[in-house]
Amino acid sequence: MKLDENGQITVELLLLIGFLIIMIITIVNIVDKENELNIAMAAARDGAYEGINTNGLAIYSKESYDNYTKDLDKANIMNRKNIKIINISKTEKGLDGLNKTRIQIKVYLTSPNVKTKKEKDSLGDRVNYNIRKSITKSFKTENISNKLYNPAFSKKYSFTTADVEWI
Numbered sequence: 504m505k506l507d508e509n510g511q512i513t514v515e516l517l518l519l520i521g522f523l524i525i526m527i528i529t530i531v532n533i534v535d536k537e538n539e540l541n542i543a544m545a546a547a548r549d550g551a552y553e554g555i556n557t558n559g560l561a562i563y564s565k566e567s568y569d570n571y572t573k574d575l576d577k578a579n580i581m582n583r584k585n586i587k588i589i590n591i592s593k594t595e596k597g598l599d600g601l602n603k604t605r606i607q608i609k610v611y612l613t614s615p616n617v618k619t620k621k622e623k624d625s626l627g628d629r630v631n632y633n634i635r636k637s638i639t640k641s642f643k644t645e646n647i648s649n650k651l652y653n654p655a656f657s658k659k660y661s662f663t664t665a666d667v668e669w670i
Contacts, residue, residue: 539657540593540606543638547591547608547662550637554630555586555612571625586614586626589670599654599661608634609665617669627667638662 589611596605610630617623635652639645644656655662 536659539659542641543606543655543657543660543662544591544593544608546637546641547593547634548588550634551588551591551610551630553637554633555588555626557629557633585616586612589613596663601661603656603659603661605654606660606662607665608662610634610667611670612667613670623667623669627669630667631664634664635662 591611592609594607594609596607599605610627612627612630614626617626632651635648635655638655638657639648639652642655642657645652647656648654653663
């Protein structure tokens with residue numbers, strides 16, 4: 504009779520340890536996935552701020568500067584703007600071709616100085632580019648994306664950007 508009691512305790516202990524291991528693995532997987540998404544959204548915010556600050560400081564690549572000075576509709580872009588980020592949101596769009604969850608990031612901006620559609624499109628493209636670039640740098644995935652970092656990748660996600668909405 505004593506043998507049965509000792510065996511019962513061992514079986515219960517093994518079941519309890521097995522259950523705890525399964526719970527720990529599940530929790531770690533969920534936390535890891537959420538952590539990756541939090542890192543990406545923090546990188547997106549940094550990229551958006553870099554995009555609007557680049558404009559605020561009037562820093563342009565040679566190619567962009569040449570394009571803006573030749574196009575009279577875009578010449579106003581080179582002036583300093585007061586751009587504010589209203590919101591950065593994310594939307595899950597299902598799985599992509601690489602079996603990664605596709606996340607679309609959308610930025611909402613406002614500025615009293617940005618008036619024409621060409622200005623808004625150019626400035627919005629710069630912000631979106633910097634968002635994707637910042638995400639790829641955060642996960643060190645520059646080598647698996649294209650020149651425009653579209654899409655930007657992490658282990659479990661692929662990130663794209665929607666057109667900036669001006670409020």
